[in-house]
Amino acid sequence: MSAFTGNHILSVSQFDREQLEQIFAVADQMVPYAKREKVTRVLEGAILNNLFFEASTRTRLSFGSAFNLLGGEVRETTGLKSSALAKGESLYDTARVISGYADIIVMRHPMEGSVAEFAKASRVPVLNGGDGSNEHPSQALLDLFTMRKELARFDRDLDEVKVAMIGDLAHGRTVHSLSRLLALYKKVSFTFVAPKELGMPIEIVEYLIEKGHEVTETQSLEQGIADVDIVYQTRIQEERFSSQEVANQYRGAYRINQYVYSQFCQPSTVIMHPLPRDSRAEANELDTDLNENPNLAIFRQTDNGVLVRMALFALILGVEEKVAEYARPVNWYIGKRF
Amino acid sequence: MSAFTGNHILSVSQFDREQLEQIFAVADQMVPYAKREKVTRVLEGAILNNLFFEASTRTRLSFGSAFNLLGGEVRETTGLKSSALAKGESLYDTARVISGYADIIVMRHPMEGSVAEFAKASRVPVLNGGDGSNEHPSQALLDLFTMRKELARFDRDLDEVKVAMIGDLAHGRTVHSLSRLLALYKKVSFTFVAPKELGMPIEIVEYLIEKGHEVTETQSLEQGIADVDIVYQTRIQEERFSSQEVANQYRGAYRINQYVYSQFCQPSTVIMHPLPRDSRAEANELDTDLNENPNLAIFRQTDNGVLVRMALFALILGVEEKVAEYARPVNWYIGKRF
Amino acid sequence: MSAFTGNHILSVSQFDREQLEQIFAVADQMVPYAKREKVTRVLEGAILNNLFFEASTRTRLSFGSAFNLLGGEVRETTGLKSSALAKGESLYDTARVISGYADIIVMRHPMEGSVAEFAKASRVPVLNGGDGSNEHPSQALLDLFTMRKELARFDRDLDEVKVAMIGDLAHGRTVHSLSRLLALYKKVSFTFVAPKELGMPIEIVEYLIEKGHEVTETQSLEQGIADVDIVYQTRIQEERFSSQEVANQYRGAYRINQYVYSQFCQPSTVIMHPLPRDSRAEANELDTDLNENPNLAIFRQTDNGVLVRMALFALILGVEEKVAEYARPVNWYIGKRF
Structure with a gap:
């Protein structure tokens, strides 16, 4: 029991x-x-x-x-x-x-x-x-479990982890839940990369700060993904917008490919995504040229x-x-x- | 075998x-x-x-x-x-x-x-x-099995049971089948409560009478549910009507709640319904205030x-x-x- | 292994x-x-x-x-x-x-x-x-397996088998695949019965000839089904046409019933069909009066x-x-x- x-x-x-x-x-x-x-x-x-x-x-x-x-x-x-x-x-x-x-x-x-x-x-x-x-909740749990497992490869644990979350942070239930779970660990550093209108809800930001974590908000992908352990990319949740047109304003705002990764990320930065990733040209959240990158953890997540x-x-x-x-x-x- | x-x-x-x-x-x-x-x-x-x-x-x-x-x-x-x-x-x-x-x-x-x-x-x-x-047929069997089990609580069996069936008795296949099964027992008393246009088909009424059972037809809920062992409420089967408008004329015609039950039913009257019950305000066939009534057998039926x-x-x-x-x-x- | x-x-x-x-x-x-x-x-x-x-x-x-x-x-x-x-x-x-x-x-x-x-x-x-x-491929395999089993009743095998394929041979993937599999056996005789516009693709015909098989093409059902071991009837694949109207030009072009079978087929000719057979009057590919014909193998196929x-x-x-x-x-x- x-x-x-x-x-x-x-x-x-x-x-x-x-x-x-x-x-x-x-x-x-x-x-x-x-x-x-x-x-x-x-x-x-x-x-x-x-x-x-x-x-x-x-x-x-x-x-x-x-x-x-x-x-x-x-x-x-x-x-x-x-x-x-x-x-x-x-x-x-x-x-x-x-x-x-x-x-x-x-x-x-x-x-x-x-x-x-x-x-x-x-x-x-x-x-x-x-x-x-x-x-x-099961998505948040599997994401956290994946972070824990990926960090263990570098003899790290979830305390003091640095995480960048990217995309539609306003509607994404997975980033909300995941943030709340990470808040249970010590001194987590959160970087939220989102268009102005799609930022992380204020009550979650306040909750994280209250729990003693560090929160940075930015609209710049390059800034956001530098110096973090985990990049957590997300999909623009078209079905949560009033119309496809409104959603399309944001699709493709933040694209990560191998070039971006090499330029701005640490060599050990782990890339995650709740999937499905939108691979259509106008979105292309995580380019397929990352598929051979050993730090691309997206399929380990689903496993x-x-x-x-x-x-x-x-x-x-x-x-x-x-x-x-x-x-x-x-x-x-x-x-x-x- | x-x-x-x-x-x-x-x-x-x-x-x-x-x-x-x-x-x-x-x-x-x-x-x-x-x-x-x-x-x-x-x-x-x-x-x-x-x-x-x-x-x-x-x-x-x-x-x-x-x-x-x-x-x-x-x-x-x-x-x-x-x-x-x-x-x-x-x-x-x-x-x-x-x-x-x-x-x-x-x-x-x-x-x-x-x-x-x-x-x-x-x-x-x-x-x-x-x-x-x-x-x-399996619905009729489970209904009859439920009646038998509910009556057993009062040391009764299906012979001489008094049953009121309510609602759209014209289209409801469950009430047709159930009536035919009950007809196999002795001296059953049937009360059919329905709007004039939605009464029990004449061939079923005649069959029941021919088999020696007592049949009463009424449009009055209060009359119908007084002095019976079982109240069998049903849903207006919207999908069997020519239009939603026609169906709506009848939805809500017969509503049973705890007040109606206390006023008109015997204290041991068992309430049944083939489910789903339409709980929208304009129908409300069995009010949720009956949920704590120990004689509400609707969930025992599905079990x-x-x-x-x-x-x-x-x-x-x-x-x-x-x-x-x-x-x-x-x-x-x-x-x-x- | x-x-x-x-x-x-x-x-x-x-x-x-x-x-x-x-x-x-x-x-x-x-x-x-x-x-x-x-x-x-x-x-x-x-x-x-x-x-x-x-x-x-x-x-x-x-x-x-x-x-x-x-x-x-x-x-x-x-x-x-x-x-x-x-x-x-x-x-x-x-x-x-x-x-x-x-x-x-x-x-x-x-x-x-x-x-x-x-x-x-x-x-x-x-x-x-x-x-x-x-x-x-599994359809082609089960068809070939069925032919092998049906022929075995007459102590025959797939070598030198004579097969007539009938209907929309242009769009039917089953007849394409089945032909390619049959080509692995020796001296197969193929008769393709189709409307002019829906004939077997030329590359398949050429492939079969190149492999040493005999190919006959005809628009006449009577000619096509005479003197063959297997009649393989097919459905007009409505969903592959530009419109229902175009498809309807061909539905019913080739109908086989017990009378046609008795008149034109050999007494041991096996009748096959990938199913579903279109039994509506305007198509009626295989009449239901064939259901008692012991050489109708269509339900043995699905088994x-x-x-x-x-x-x-x-x-x-x-x-x-x-x-x-x-x-x-x-x-x-x-x-x-x-």
Whole structure:
């Protein structure tokens, strides 16, 4: 039994530093299963309900795979139109009903606060898979886990890390949540690079300063990415703007390619991005000429997402210490992974 | 081997009273698996094909979970557009092909009679998950099972039960099917509360009278719900009307809240609803102030749906007596359920 | 380890005759599992990602069932809109990310060459489930496997087989791929029956002639189907035409029914079709009065599709010799199959 057993994961604000370390320690133990060196069947017979009332491919697949990797089954719903919610059903009713069909639920919904409201009526634990512009805690956790792992290559940890966050910091729920999590560590240095109108919300900036961290705000990419450990680039979230035209004013404002990296970054600076990266010419947030850069961590991030989600499932369902007990050899050819 | 082994479930008219009791007895045995006190793997390796050519969340998830709870795998199709039917394929062809991909099929389709037509060509058993305004037998079974269970709390059974059905009784396939099943019991008293234009079809009323039951028809909610054991409220099925405007004339015609319940119902009257309940202000079929009423059985209904669907799968696939043989302990933390 | 272990299946051009025979030999061994005489759990714990960026019911379900029949789990994505590709993500990125969620991937995509491009960046094996008008190799394999099996009833093999292909031979990727595979056998006789504008592409005709096969082109159905072993009828692929009107000029050009069959075909001529067959009056490619004709092989084709896809999975994942080792009895009632 841990602090997570039987509980919801709704917001990054529910975690303290010790709990983060616990999640990361369990995530580390998941590596052999995700790399397919071993199979575990610890959750054989358990059912995850993946409720995606807003479109998603990678988050949905990542949660689904994580549950399968622990031996459980996945039932899914995608889209809002076909659901009973469209017939006037309340979130309370939906939660009471659907929580009778599963052992654990992951829910994404376009409306802020909807997942927390759903969780109140659910009879099984609920993980927030993203509620509008509000929260996406598993993304923040996998980002933090990735930073921790990348820094470990240089014998560093998250204390005193220097992070630059770039792009639409006003609408990006991942940068909001990630900042709040980083605030749990010591003396973090934040540099926020954004167009004037898309800056980090003032309440988050104030919160970080209050917690003793250093915050720099700039509109200059060159200034922002110099002398940091992590560059966290983001996508202009077109779907959160009033129109494509308004969004287009900002797409392409900050482009990083190998030339920019070599000119302005430290040689060990790690490049991250919550993905998908917009590779169309007018945006090109991270040029493909960075793909061979060993410090480009974007695909390690998504791989780490599976580990973190496995850890969350294991902790919530209280099986984190039984995973190995139900391990078996892998029957099939796996080639090289990661 | 039972009367169900290897057979389709297409219509409530295929059941006699003894068969209903057999389904309910097997459903009762499913409780420990649905409550996650035990896991069974009796259907490990079996494949359910959930073919939902018409939108559904709860029915689809309920069937899927029921199959997973027995240890089987679920493959799904949702929507009509993307299917071969849209390319001019006949139901016969679809059935011949798809029945080669599964051990059992659940099918929902907007067209009356389509599931029965499909079943004729299928090489595996087919369960009707709803064919237009026609039939939805598993809903009727779970409703009847719920009535039986709720009445048992008062040491009553289904003979001589008094039931009020309310709302759009013209289009509601659940009230049609449920009435036909109740007709198999003795001296049932039916009260049908509906706007004049949306009354219970005359052939059903005549059938019930012919079978020796008492039928009362009224437009008055207050009269209808007085002195009954079960109040079965329903939704105005907007999607079955010519327009939203026509449907709106009837939405909200019959509203039940705690005040109405206290004023007009017996203290032990059980409240049911096939769900989803329309909780928008202009409809508000069952007010949320009933949520704490211990006789509100609507969420027990959906939980019972899983039990009944497990029973149907077990009986059709002939494993109803092997379920316990493949039982195992549950590895994970389950909290409190039901 | 075979030539297939760990490799992609992208195009029929990657196979030689010996490899085809190897696939078919493994497919033959899959019969008892597909017929549910036995269950195998050899891929328990493995994850297939079924990525269908273009609509499909039968191909998607067939691959999914094949993987389940080997004991593995299936995660799915359908539709293009909801995917990250719609947010400007490159196929390279999608492949790098999603290949971290699965052990093997089946992908369908409307764009020619997209699956091969995806496969280059994937860290796990990829099977082409259809890329636009280009390739659909598993369909060609199951067709060839079916021909081989049907001919075996008459103690014949694929050498010197006489095949008539009928319909829209310009757009039909299945007839293109199938012709290339047949070209690996000896002295095949091809008869292509098509409207003038929808004939077999010249490069394929030249390729077949160069390989020493006999090619006849005609617009006459009666001539084309006389004196052949196999009649391979196809659908006018409406979705590949500029408009429904243009497509409609050709729908119904070649209709085969029992009368036509008796008049013009040999008594042992086998009738095949990649399905779905368009049974609407204006098309009616294969009349339903052929359904009782024992040489109508269309539903044996789709059943064979499961066997061939099981074989591909087993070979790619290197478990083709372990399938029986993980076999178990079937617990449930299976009735008669095939």
